[in-house]
Amino acid sequence: MCERKLLGPEIIQATVNKVNIIHARLKATLDKQKSYANVRRKDLEFEVGDRVFLKLSPWKGVVCFEKRGKQSPHYIRPYEIVERIGLVAYRIDLPKELSRVHDVFHISMLRKYISDPSHVLETLEIELRDDLSYEE
Template sequence: MLRACAIQFRGDWDEKLPFMEFAYNNSYQLSIRMSLLFALYGKQCRTPLYWDEVGEHRLEVSEDVERTKKYVGLIRERLKVARDQQKSYADNRRKDLQLEVGDWVFLKLSPWKGVMRFGKRGKLSPRYIGPYEILERMGPVAYRLTLPSDLSRLHDVFHVSMLRKYISDPSHVLEEQPVDLEDDLTYVEQPVQILD
């Protein structure tokens, strides 16, 4: 919220930050189907902007209230534009992956910083290992894989986001490196050859 406010109001963003916070807390959240303040307190924020709605005495509209209305409206519009942009970007990248029992998939690695996993570390470490065969569909987005014995310590059920479908190609040669995992799932690096 701070970054968005600083970008949208370059010169005087610090003066408009309370308005940004107010607009965000009072804006309708699609996920919970109400504003954050209504979810927390059971009613809208009681300000001169909302006194008409809760039946209290109407205050004489001052310059501050008019300015607040203007900024809150502007900020709500900009928040909606930003939310719509993020949603369209996420929707463009989203794809439904339908897998069947017997299909072969690659398994995505979750790298740990500074830890050697599956024989590689750093920029050149593989993002996916495998391919492995799907044994069973556990739910709408979970699959059980046949893992080799050296990966027996890993749980064999994975979310679909961790999988990539393998399209068979005879020219693919994938050598599986033997991996000795420690109890904490780290890998001890062994030199292949001493050159000098």
């Protein structure tokens, strides 16, 4: 058997065809990856005066808020945005207890707080008797 060798324009055409096939497969793969990534991506932007939750960074060996592991909170109470710094950083109004923490945070550390009246729990008035007992 004699193998036929490609010469001249035939080898160029075969190479161009293979490059086109590779290019089409790469484009299909990239489009599929992009569609997966875009499903989870959210564009966040806050205004001055908005209220946001602050994300806790899990540090190994540090117990925050007396809870450990899965039961530890991921976000803590809503804080007010005081100033926008650049495109992705915000200054928030922290209480005195957190005065040692820097008050500028990246947008990935914040989550929007949507106020809901059901978040506020009403306390029931309990009438105590003289012997410090009460009726349920």
